[in-house]
Amino acid sequence: MNRRKVLATAAAGGLGLLATPAVHAQDAWPRGRPIRVICPWPPGAANDALARLLAQRLQEKLGATAVVENRTGGAGLIGTNAVLQAAPDGYTLLASAFNTAVMPLVLRGATFDPQRDLEVMARTAQAPLVMVISGQRPQRTLAEVVAAAREKPREWSFAISSLGSAGHLATIEFRRRTGVEIDMVTYRGTQPALTDLMGGNAHLLIDPSFALLPATGDGRVRALGIATAQRSALAPDVPTMAEAGLPDYRFQSWYGVWAPKGTPAEINQRVNALMQETMREPAMVDRLKSQVLEPVTESIEETRRFIAAEITRATELLRSVNYQPE
Structure with missing residues (x-):
């Protein structure tokens, strides 16, 4: 080299x-x-x-x-x-x-x-990373998402902003911890992944908070949890992933x-x-x-x-x- x-x-x-x-x-x-x-x-x-x-x-x-x-x-x-x-x-x-x-x-x-x-x-x-769901899905909590995805995993997909991103590994860990076999679809960046999420073509996304939290304001995506030890002062209404049901899930x-x-x-x-x-x-x-x-x-x-x-x-x-x- x-x-x-x-x-x-x-x-x-x-x-x-x-x-x-x-x-x-x-x-x-x-x-x-x-x-x-x-x-x-x-x-x-x-x-x-x-x-x-x-x-x-x-x-x-x-x-x-x-x-x-x-x-x-x-x-x-x-x-x-x-x-x-x-x-x-x-x-x-x-x-x-x-x-x-x-x-x-x-x-x-x-x-x-x-x-x-x-x-x-x-x-x-x-x-910190945040997990969001398409606003076109009815589920409001992480527990509801896990239950629905276990029942019909083929009706769900995880958007991945990039191979090797922190969100990619966090998604792998989410699948491992919950046992849900949701397909992962890789995009060329957060923005195209988020666009598909807003349009309902993808359903879940885990990526950095600075990219996802601003997108939750109009209801097209909703935050399910933030991967921190405590709630963020910038998003106090978003539960930690531990509060949502995944203890010690921090990314x-x-x-x-x-x-x-x-x-x-x-x-x-x-x-x-x-x-x-x-x-x-x-x-x-x-x-x-x-x-x-x-x-x-x-x-x-x-x-x-x-x-x-x-x-x-x-x-x-x-x-x-x-x-x-x-």
């Missing part, structure tokens, strides 16, 4: 203490060349919004020229491969989500190891920044510090909260441990249902 192009982020401070030509090149780092922030998802999604926020902060705080490239397709694999094949020089970043960590577990064509082949720079935000999507393996540690740390600073700003906290997103401030080591735990959980879940990569 080719080694990659790296990220737009670091330079500064202690780099100048090391007097080698390579270090001087890093010291000049974001100057003179544009930084590509590759988002493997379409414009308009949370991934895209956070990618543009990263690019904006690289420009504001580091004086860099940063450009977002939406390299979509393959359930995120096309954009991820572009970063995997880039040089580890700080000028190519990946702004993606939960999918990046579990992609090799669900996609036959994903042959990389996210912990071995990418440098994680930061987690930036997270969002969230999360978003982060990666670089090609071999990107200098100084650059990785600089990006991490930049995003932690951004996610602590009161105005940013309020902005994300209004979109049902929670900012994350973690060190690189903390993020590595978090991702390792997420991969372990996903591996065990997929193994328990004998899932075969598609």
